[in-house]
Amino acid sequence: MSALLELRGVGISFGGMQAVDNLSLAIEDGHIAALIGPNGAGKTTVFNMITGVCRPNDGQILWQGRDITGLAPHRIAALGIRRTFQTIRLFADMSVFDNVRAGCHLRARQRWWQGLLGLPAQRREDAALRERTHDVLRRLDLDGVADEPAVSLPYGLQRRVEMARALVAQPKLVILDEPAAGLNDAESAELSQTIFAIRDSGVTVLLVEHDMNVVMNVTDHIVVINFGRKIAEGDATTVRDDPAVIEAYLGSDDEGEPAA
Amino acid sequence: MSGHTQSQPVPPPSRFRVSGLAGPLLWAVGLAIPAVFDSSWVAIAAVFAIYAINALSEDVILGRGGMFDMGHAVYFGIGAYVTAILNTSFGWPIFATLPAAILLAAAAGALLAGPLMRLRGDYLLVATIGFNAIFVLTMQNDPGDITGGSDGITGIGVPSLFGLSLASQSAMFWLDWVVLGVVLLLMRNLDRCELGRAQRYLKQDELAAATLGVDARKVKTQTFALGAGLAGLAGTLFAVQLSTVSPASFVFTESVTLFAVVIVGGPGSVPGVLLGTALMFVVPQIFRDFAQYRYFVFGIAMIAVMVLRPQGLWPQRRRRA
Numbered sequence: 001m002s003a004l005l006e007l008r009g010v011g012i013s014f015g016g017m018q019a020v021d022n023l024s025l026a027i028e029d030g031h032i033a034a035l036i037g038p039n040g041a042g043k044t045t046v047f048n049m050i051t052g053v054c055r056p057n058d059g060q061i062l063w064q065g066r067d068i069t070g071l072a073p074h075r076i077a078a079l080g081i082r083r084t085f086q087t088i089r090l091f092a093d094m095s096v097f098d099n100v101r102a103g104c105h106l107r108a109r110q111r112w113w114q115g116l117l118g119l120p121a122q123r124r125e126d127a128a129l130r131e132r133t134h135d136v137l138r139r140l141d142l143d144g145v146a147d148e149p150a151v152s153l154p155y156g157l158q159r160r161v162e163m164a165r166a167l168v169a170q171p172k173l174v175i176l177d178e179p180a181a182g183l184n185d186a187e188s189a190e191l192s193q194t195i196f197a198i199r200d201s202g203v204t205v206l207l208v209e210h211d212m213n214v215v216m217n218v219t220d221h222i223v224v225i226n227f228g229r230k231i232a233e234g235d236a237t238t239v240r241d242d243p244a245v246i247e248a249y250l251g252s253d254d255e256g257e258p259a260a
Numbered sequence: 261m262s263g264h265t266q267s268q269p270v271p272p273p274s275r276f277r278v279s280g281l282a283g284p285l286l287w288a289v290g291l292a293i294p295a296v297f298d299s300s301w302v303a304i305a306a307v308f309a310i311y312a313i314n315a316l317s318e319d320v321i322l323g324r325g326g327m328f329d330m331g332h333a334v335y336f337g338i339g340a341y342v343t344a345i346l347n348t349s350f351g352w353p354i355f356a357t358l359p360a361a362i363l364l365a366a367a368a369g370a371l372l373a374g375p376l377m378r379l380r381g382d383y384l385l386v387a388t389i390g391f392n393a394i395f396v397l398t399m400q401n402d403p404g405d406i407t408g409g410s411d412g413i414t415g416i417g418v419p420s421l422f423g424l425s426l427a428s429q430s431a432m433f434w435l436d437w438v439v440l441g442v443v444l445l446l447m448r449n450l451d452r453c454e455l456g457r458a459q460r461y462l463k464q465d466e467l468a469a470a471t472l473g474v475d476a477r478k479v480k481t482q483t484f485a486l487g488a489g490l491a492g493l494a495g496t497l498f499a500v501q502l503s504t505v506s507p508a509s510f511v512f513t514e515s516v517t518l519f520a521v522v523i524v525g526g527p528g529s530v531p532g533v534l535l536g537t538a539l540m541f542v543v544p545q546i547f548r549d550f551a552q553y554r555y556f557v558f559g560i561a562m563i564a565v566m567v568l569r570p571q572g573l574w575p576q577r578r579r580r581a
Contacts, residue, residue: 051471077473089468091461102461106473108454112482115453116446122453165472 010059042228080172103168180211294430309436317490323527325483326463331388335488337510339495344413354419369488412506526572
């Protein structure tokens with residue numbers, strides 16, 4: 001069975017700094033996979049390459065066996081790959097509802113002139129997408145704050161709004177960039193349940209995470225990178241006991257802070 | 261977890277309000293203008309309608325698209341010249357020139373959008389000024405003896421509808437006013453349609469929008485085409501109202517004025533842009549003796565608005581999707 005998403009020998013450098021080097025990994029359909037590693041290991045860069053934000057210098061990215069290396073971000077989105085951001089990027093002037101509704105953009109079939117004419121068919125489509133948005137808001141327990149300005153919410157809720165925005169289009173793969181960052185213990189416990197629920201709704205999940213509790217609890221497959229290179233992979237127990245991983249995380253003095 | 265929201269202070273009060281009601285209302289009242297006022301006021305109202313369409317079309321690009329277009333008089337001018345040339349040189353009826361004016365202006369907008377959309381903010385602004393200069397120079401130099409040089413084109417015909425000649429100032433006013441009504445309707449629909457939403461996403465966060473599938477290139481091209489097309493429409497009405505066109509009507513300062521009308525009135529706000537248009541094009545007529553000071557007065561007003569109301573006189577409301 002071919003993987004949903006596969007990276008083959010992917011590498012990228014920024015001004016002589018090799019941020020990611022010869023990285024290969026595969027994510028199976030229906031799994032919850034995680035990419036972990038100490039600060040500055042290149043995790044977010046890997047996400048940026050998958051989602052078309054930056055283009056790798058080497059290697060290939062395959063989506064259901066098809067080469068998608070270097071496609072523009074909106075084309076990646078059209079494939080059914082959605083993401084959240086480590087630094088939350090909600091639309092600041094919009095309500096929670098409007099932010100999540102934005103995720104439906106590709107679901108709207110109207111052409112620009114049809115929308116300008118405001119035909120009944122467009123209004124029906126709009127009503128359907130509103131309903132869809134409300135569904136996701138209910139599923140993620142956000143319906144109570146639907147009309148609030150998104151950026152007025154506490155951090156944890158803002159992350160959930162971003163997740164709702166990514167999920168509303170029912171993507172095939174959702175990429176969560178540090179979803180537990182800034183959450184308290186209760187919130188990150190709840191996050192694990194949310195991630196399971198996402199997987200159970202038929203969406204494959206790839207996450208970058210520092211919070212080892214979340215990672216160890218939810219993932220089927222973990223890839224560990226450090227200095228842009230893969231140093232281990234496997235299930236939670238395999239990775240936890242891997243000497244290279246322990247060294248990377250507990251590290252020697254010159255390696256900076258441990259991440260967990 | 262929803263308990264958090266209760267304790268969290270929510271800074272701005274809910275500002276969701278029915279927007280766009282003021283525009284249509286103003287429009288309906290305006291229909292009675294020829295019955296109440298004398299013909300010079302009817303002419304002023306007609307010019308207001310034309311410039312309102314023009315300013316709303318600038319707002320499509322500047323206010324909604326967030327692109328600093330300071331060469332908008334180009335599209336206005338293309339519409340006016342297309343009508344003037346097709347009518348005087350080729351004998352087309354005015355209404356037949358209308359689609360050509362809209363389409364050619366829109367095509368110019370879409371074409372210029374290609375190189376322009378790579379540019380951001382101030383760079384885009386300077387480039388559009390360049391296009392405006394090229395346009396005015398081209399019209400002055402009379403390529404192929406069709407634009408009439410600096411004097412422009414005179415003797416533009418009167419529009420007629422079903423054999424009915426719209427020669428009187430009242431008839432022309434109603435034509436302009438009805439077209440303005442159609443444009444107001446389009447603007448309302450733009451607020452609610454997917455193109456309008458995509459514009460708002462892009463304006464706020466281009467990267468986030470792209471990861472949701474918004475094709476920035478496509479949306480910006482459509483935005484330029486739509487804004488330019490509507491300006492072309494206004495250009496046709498302008499050529500008819502004045503029965504003459506010349507390069508002086510489409511110079512850089514006209515673009516600056518349109519830009520300022522949108523910024524001062526309220527980018528993305530239909531009532532704001534209408535208010536800005538009224539201040540810029542109608543108030544000078546009231547104080548006719550001081551008309552030459554309009555830029556002086558408007559300059560002071562601009563400074564005051566930017567300091568006191570940076571979102572514009574009548575800011576855009578938050579709206580439901």
